[in-house]
Amino acid sequence: VERARRAHEQLAGVEVIWRQDCYQLPTGRTSFGFKDGIGQPAVEGSGVPGSNPGERPIKAGEFILGYPDETGSTGPMPTPEILGRNGTYLAFRKLHTRVAAYRQYLRAKAASREEEALLGAKMVGRWQSGAPLTLSPGQDDADLGADPGRNNRFGYTDDLRGFKCPAGAHARRANPRDALDHEMSVDVRLHRMLRLGTSYGPMLPEGVFEDDGADRGIIFVFAGAHPKRQFEFVKTQWLNDGIFIGAPAEKDPLAGANDGTGTFTIPQRPIRRRLQSLPPFVITRGGEYFFAPGLRALRWLAEMDIQNG
Template identity: 65%
Template sequence: MGIEIDDIQSGALRPRPVPYEGRFMFLRVDDRHAGRTLLRRLLPVVGGGLADPDPSRDAWVSVAFTYSGLRALGVPQESLDSFSEPFREGMAARADRIGDVGESAPANWEPPFGTGDVHVAVSALSPDAGRLHTALERAHIALEDTPGVRVIWRQEVRQLPTGRTTFGFRDGISHPNIEGVGLPGSNPHEAPIKAGEFILGYPDETGNLPPMPSPEVLGRNGTYVAVRKIRTKVAAWRQYLRANTSGEQDEALLAAKMVGRWPSGAPLTLTPEHDDPELGADPHRNNDFLYRENDDRGLRCPAGAHIRRVNPRDAAIVGDARMHRLIRRGTTYGPPLPEGVMEDDGADRGLIGVFTGANLGRQFEFIKAEWVNDGNFIGYPGEQDPIAGHHDGTGTVTIPEKPIRRRLRNLPSFVATRGGEYCFLPGLRALRWIAELED
């Protein structure tokens, strides 16, 4: 069965451009007829397929919907009932399951996240501000001409001048090898993963067709997306590293042990003693490794390091890691904390994470609950992801070393969830189907 690439929204599969400029917007639909009119006006703007394999030459807009958004647009109840349970319930209702507790609990989220007012999510990404403006201008014309639909939230994102995250590490390195798509994965050792793990309407790793919304025109070539706004506590991160090391070199190594890569993107598994910027910048080498073959005991990259938790690759764990793969897209928002500054300046900074897969429960929620927020699968029960975990000053992280392992204690939380939504990113035919609904 061939993959209908041209019917899949570009935002589902294509890596983000590097560098990038972007904007995320949430819309509320107060009138279903106006909402459908807006969709018809947006359709020519929404990109599909992979016609240009070089994303640096392009700009594109993607459109997704929450459960309440599909209902607001008048999608029949029979179809609404056919969506997955996590999507129907929404991210806020499942916060305990995915570790959004304490300061990250929905009660502390930035509005309109988790309120039910988010109906449509529009994202635009481009290599530069000029092309972003061109793409958004067409979308804004459609919005301005459609009373009954309102923008209720927007977030600008862009690559920092350093080319790294607010924590100072290069990201956007790892991309899965998806069978039949024609877009190479970043790890040459990874066997192609069935397209049904990421796009509905195709067999997944079990050999079966995953459950799909009905009718077929609505579900096929669509996918689920978890959108997250995450605040990064850069000053707390720097303070913890400084307090638990004896100098700059030791500080850099500890940070790398917690992340699993050096700031340049060079993986610890390939260069465990020092950063290698040339390796980190080489897309043919910076993701070319496995764990069981290169670092089974975690003496190079700890089993509890962030990148090893969220993608264990071939590591000896319970279950098949391929069943839990995601497409991850992270974009940075807010200003960087100036180099060397150790105190929080009060600015809002962090990342907008977009996590794409055909099964929210088996992919995003499983990774959060079992791999990020627990350590049973790696033999460290109770330990959480050193970067993405909710530690609240009581966290521990084990770093294997010879002759005696090191155990970090009293970790604070370095991130806080500012909000999140579960969305459905339909195929282009499905967008037209929704736009042409009749009461």
């Protein structure tokens, strides 16, 4: 009771200076209309199976401080050990989505509604239902997209040239899976991360192509023990640089820092297609980095506060 009273007195001096209301649509989709949060890495020792049976569980030390990671070492963490162990690092981002601009761009580049959907899927790497292009390249498959046992069970080794899913598509850039195995230069497992996304702001109604001025988008949270080679690496080297896919000038077509001059290559026969003049569809409105202590550390901090009066 005394501990609760002291904690209440401490919290009484806390002032809320900013609040962002978020929500998750029943469909699990983002403001762009695509199902999100499908694939997360399996963490070794967690007992939770991964959604991709082809991927071995990732060492716990890639996500939780104080444990061996994929390199066999433990990453740097706050001291003393009781504070850092079992904690993790977070990166928070508020991402404004220019949904009307996205719809306008697809409409201008497509000759039909079907082609609009296909171009959108090529940019993302999945259809709006969540069905991956590599398993359903020609048309959306709602049953596949809704099946957690199949919608993340794939690789890219049979599509290295990107005829099914372009190498520059958003989902493939964020997680190349086995597409880089033949190069023996990048260990994708060192760049896997836990992520959570949710929506904010009102959805732009279907069929609306004019910007209504509302602030809408995605609240993105990364969790991992190595922010520099996980979150920062993926953001800078894979999303905003095309060197690793052989297209240095290209950025992620959906989430990249495009400025209206970028391009996106869609491999196809007999001649590849190249979308020109990509505008920015996602704009960072704010963000921060955090350290999140584990439960043992929180108890230690609480007891220390009480002891110090």
